Amino acid sequence: MALAINNPFNDIALSNYSTSTNNSDDHRHLAGNWNYSSPIVDWETFSGTHNDFLDVFDSTICIENPPFLTEDRDEEDEFKGLRLYHLLIAAADAVFGDHKSCDLAHVILVRLNELVSPSHGTNLERLTAYYAQAFQDLLDSAPVSNKTHHHNHHIHHRDDHTPTDFLAAFQLLQEMSPYVKFGHFTANQAILEAVAEDRRVHIVDYDIMEGIQWASLMQAFVSSPSAPHLRITAISRGANGRRSIGTVQETGRRLVAFAASIGQPFSFHQCKLDSDESFRPSGLKLVKGEALVVNCMLHLPHFSYRSPESIASFLSGAKSLSPRIVTLVEEEIGHGPTIDGDYKVQFLDSLERYSAIYDSLEAVIPMKNRARALVERVFLGPRISATLRRIGQRRWSTAAMEENCLWGEKLEKMGLKTVKISFANHCQARLLLGLFNDGYRVEELGNNKLVLGWKSKRLLSVSIWGSSTSSSSSSSLSDSE
Amino acid sequence: MFHATKKPSSMTSHDRQMCVQGDSGLVLTTDPKPRLRWTVELHERFVDAVTQLGGPDKATPKTIMRVMGVKGLTLYHLKSHLQKFRLGKQPHKEFNDQSIKDGIRASALELQRNSGSSSTLMDRSMNEMHMEVQRRLHEQIEVQRHLQLRIEAQGKYMQSILEKACQTLAGENMAAATAGPFKTTSNNMGTTTSLVSDAAIKDFISPHHTFPPFQDMNNLFNSEPPPPPPPLIDCLKKPSPFISGAGKTPIFWPDDLRLQDLGTPSATLAPAPPPIGGAPDLDSLQLEMYESKPPPPTPLLAVGNNVMNEKKFDMTLKLERPSPPRSGHSDERLNSNNNNNGMANNNNPTMLQPQGRNSSFG
Numbered sequence: 001m002a003l004a005i006n007n008p009f010n011d012i013a014l015s016n017y018s019t020s021t022n023n024s025d026d027h028r029h030l031a032g033n034w035n036y037s038s039p040i041v042d043w044e045t046f047s048g049t050h051n052d053f054l055d056v057f058d059s060t061i062c063i064e065n066p067p068f069l070t071e072d073r074d075e076e077d078e079f080k081g082l083r084l085y086h087l088l089i090a091a092a093d094a095v096f097g098d099h100k101s102c103d104l105a106h107v108i109l110v111r112l113n114e115l116v117s118p119s120h121g122t123n124l125e126r127l128t129a130y131y132a133q134a135f136q137d138l139l140d141s142a143p144v145s146n147k148t149h150h151h152n153h154h155i156h157h158r159d160d161h162t163p164t165d166f167l168a169a170f171q172l173l174q175e176m177s178p179y180v181k182f183g184h185f186t187a188n189q190a191i192l193e194a195v196a197e198d199r200r201v202h203i204v205d206y207d208i209m210e211g212i213q214w215a216s217l218m219q220a221f222v223s224s225p226s227a228p229h230l231r232i233t234a235i236s237r238g239a240n241g242r243r244s245i246g247t248v249q250e251t252g253r254r255l256v257a258f259a260a261s262i263g264q265p266f267s268f269h270q271c272k273l274d275s276d277e278s279f280r281p282s283g284l285k286l287v288k289g290e291a292l293v294v295n296c297m298l299h300l301p302h303f304s305y306r307s308p309e310s311i312a313s314f315l316s317g318a319k320s321l322s323p324r325i326v327t328l329v330e331e332e333i334g335h336g337p338t339i340d341g342d343y344k345v346q347f348l349d350s351l352e353r354y355s356a357i358y359d360s361l362e363a364v365i366p367m368k369n370r371a372r373a374l375v376e377r378v379f380l381g382p383r384i385s386a387t388l389r390r391i392g393q394r395r396w397s398t399a400a401m402e403e404n405c406l407w408g409e410k411l412e413k414m415g416l417k418t419v420k421i422s423f424a425n426h427c428q429a430r431l432l433l434g435l436f437n438d439g440y441r442v443e444e445l446g447n448n449k450l451v452l453g454w455k456s457k458r459l460l461s462v463s464i465w466g467s468s469t470s471s472s473s474s475s476s477l478s479d480s481e
Numbered sequence: 482m483f484h485a486t487k488k489p490s491s492m493t494s495h496d497r498q499m500c501v502q503g504d505s506g507l508v509l510t511t512d513p514k515p516r517l518r519w520t521v522e523l524h525e526r527f528v529d530a531v532t533q534l535g536g537p538d539k540a541t542p543k544t545i546m547r548v549m550g551v552k553g554l555t556l557y558h559l560k561s562h563l564q565k566f567r568l569g570k571q572p573h574k575e576f577n578d579q580s581i582k583d584g585i586r587a588s589a590l591e592l593q594r595n596s597g598s599s600s601t602l603m604d605r606s607m608n609e610m611h612m613e614v615q616r617r618l619h620e621q622i623e624v625q626r627h628l629q630l631r632i633e634a635q636g637k638y639m640q641s642i643l644e645k646a647c648q649t650l651a652g653e654n655m656a657a658a659t660a661g662p663f664k665t666t667s668n669n670m671g672t673t674t675s676l677v678s679d680a681a682i683k684d685f686i687s688p689h690h691t692f693p694p695f696q697d698m699n700n701l702f703n704s705e706p707p708p709p710p711p712p713l714i715d716c717l718k719k720p721s722p723f724i725s726g727a728g729k730t731p732i733f734w735p736d737d738l739r740l741q742d743l744g745t746p747s748a749t750l751a752p753a754p755p756p757i758g759g760a761p762d763l764d765s766l767q768l769e770m771y772e773s774k775p776p777p778p779t780p781l782l783a784v785g786n787n788v789m790n791e792k793k794f795d796m797t798l799k800l801e802r803p804s805p806p807r808s809g810h811s812d813e814r815l816n817s818n819n820n821n822n823g824m825a826n827n828n829n830p831t832m833l834q835p836q837g838r839n840s841s842f843g
Contacts (some may be wrong), residue, residue, distance in 0.1 A: 169647050171639065185631060215638035216631035223630065258638055421615065427624045
């Protein structure tokens with residue numbers, strides 16, 4: 001097929017696409033999908049189900065630089081930003097749309113790669129570069145017609161990173177932004193309150209990574225009046241496990257050493273997932289009299305992609321064990337009856353989200369900086385890939401599990417009941433954010449969720465759940481005065 | 482720790498006797514103009530005296546003074562306090578960790594007493610509101626304290642990971658360095674990369690010594706020359722050297738460790754640990770944390786002595802300072818803890834602190 005690489009992509013008008021490829025009908029159809037009629041965009045038509053999207057996008061895309069649509073910027077810059085944006089949307093259409101076209105997608109991606117690079121340029125440019133890369137991953141990882149994407153042999157650039165890169169980036173991420181600490185501390189506080197009176201605690205951790213969440217929990221246990229014995233079972237991925245800093249065994253050794261250093265009685269176990277990454281509760285060793293805690297960190301910036309089937313099997317398995325408390329951390333994506341089936345909105349939502357994350361990092365460290373480039377490369381790039389995979393999954397999978405976008409809602413449907421976030425927990429989150437940039441916000445959603453956001457965009461949520469059968473102790477400790 | 486106050490030693494919350502003669506000093510603030518602090522106990526005695534005299538309307542400052550029998554209490558003190566009491570307003574209470582229960586009990590009792598007097602329903606709910614607010618304030622203090630400890634614990638753990646990674650790298654570097662000069666170009670690149678990645682690690686272990694304030698880091702970052710734009714594909718496939726080759730000062734780098742020292746792996750891997758005595762005073766650290774960010778409960782936390790630096794981000798970084806273990810230290814700690822069954826780490830007094838406190842929080 002004749003792919004005109006030298007085609008007039010310089011103009012924004014989508015109508016030009018039709019002259020350069022064979023799938024002219026598709027493009028007009030694509031153009032129609034986006035209500036796109038002229039090179040100078042009528043932004044209102046993009047709003048659709050997204051109210052004030054433009055404002056949000058503007059506000060999130062640049063903090064220190066003026067939004068690319070103001071007159072202060074060069075016309076060229078302005079059009080470049082627009083161009084990138086349209087190319088991204090076109091790529092999304094090509095990859096996710098009804099008339100999926102890999103060839104068109106490839107063309108668009110080539111063009112994008114000419115325009116942007118992940119290591120320099122404005123926020124939007126770098127973000128676009130990572131999106132382009134993510135699209136590329138998506139296209140490369142599975143054939144067009146394949147609907148099942150949960151094979152683990154997808155191209156994952158993260159595995160190319162050295163452990164030292166990972167560590168350096170992780171340390172930077174923790175210092176620049178509160179994402180990691182917010183998730184960990186909020187979950188830990190909820191756990192502490194739930195097991196305040198127990199002598200033995202058993203935590204089942206879905207993705208223990210390097211184990212840093214439990215360092216602060218152990219410290220809190222050591223200084224609490226109940227000083228319980230702690231047992232952690234880490235779920236490991238078997239043969240397909242990615243190595244971040246080391247294996248799960250290494251994490252276990254580290255945790256044991258740390259526990260010994262602060263005097264916390266501790267033991268560590270492992271439970272392997274099946275080869276298809278589903279979880280079998282029978283693989284766990286349970287002891288009577290223990291308070292069971294299930295900890296599920298999903299979308300922290302340094303976490304890798306997990307297939308929805310795996311997560312679902314873990315959560316339902318966990319529920320069957322009637323745990324005292326389930327802590328769930330996931331990215332706060334837009335959801336709702338109109339959005340769930342609509343990949344466009346999900347895609348734009350993801351664009352907003354990562355723009356917000358980029359902005360939040362930029363607010364701490366200015367743009368042309370190696371440190372930020374490292375974090376973006378090691379963490380955010382793969383995260384963007386994972387998000388696009390998730391959108392793709394929802395788009396192509398017909399399984400009923402995909403109805404709900406948020407895992408929290410899934411838990412609710414499974415019958416777990418909500419556990420209120422205590423005043424102390426909320427207070428801790430606010431204090432934690434106070435240590436970082438002013439742009440971060442925490443808000444309480446529902447009755448069991450704490451959401452971290454940047455400016456007006458919600459990013460990460462921590463939700464707490466309990467079994468309806470097991471007894472859960474009271475949340476606020478001040479009541480026990 | 483938070484306040485420079487002295488409580489009258491002979492008074493306890495259970496002491497409802499009146500006319501305790503000749504007790505020790507009153508609580509005064511450290512303002513230039515010393516003002517009397519109406520502590521819970523003092524207020525209780527005041528209320529006792531007033532009730533004895535037949536209520537706030539019947540009591541006069543003179544008679545109250547006589548009945549209370551507290552040295553140093555002047556008519557002026559009592560006049561204003563009585564007026565406030567009559568209007569149903571509660572004076573500002575002072576709480577510290579030990580007396581929170583006493584405070585709440587006192588408030589509850591006062592609630593009862595007030596209901597006996599001519600106070601209205603509004604006064605009662607205001608009292609309840611005050612109690613609630615103060616309870617929340619106390620909780621907030623607890624949260625702050627615990628948050629600091631938890632951040633420190635995380636920092637400590639992170640340090641142990643970094644150090645281990647550093648040691649692993651050292652091993653690799655030694656092996657690579659002794660492999661001989663005849664290497665292919667790619668090997669050279671690999672070595673350089675690993676050395677440079679080592680530098681990247683050193684960046685974050687160097688907080689051991691000096692940690693520049695977070696705001697200043699921006700300046701350090703800006704001094705970096707912008708890198709030449711690498712092709713997109715290369716960026717993806719190969720981890721680019723974190724620091725551009727020419728031995729310029731990398732970010733976070735303290736003055737004593739420079740990039741050229743990386744030539745000798747041993748030099749890089751034994752950062753001179755600061756003397757143990759140099760570990761900052763942890764109490765002052767806590768105070769610094771509270772001091773730099775203006776928190777809602779300002780009256781309770783205004784200490785203002787050890788603050789050197791108002792920058793908010795200092796706190797995150799300074800918090801990491803006292804806790805990171807040196808490699809020698811952590812072994813020591815492990816050994817000592819093997820002997821003392823489960824006793825908390827002696828080197829790190831913050832760990833011991835909360836055990837001494839009677840907190841039911843977490």
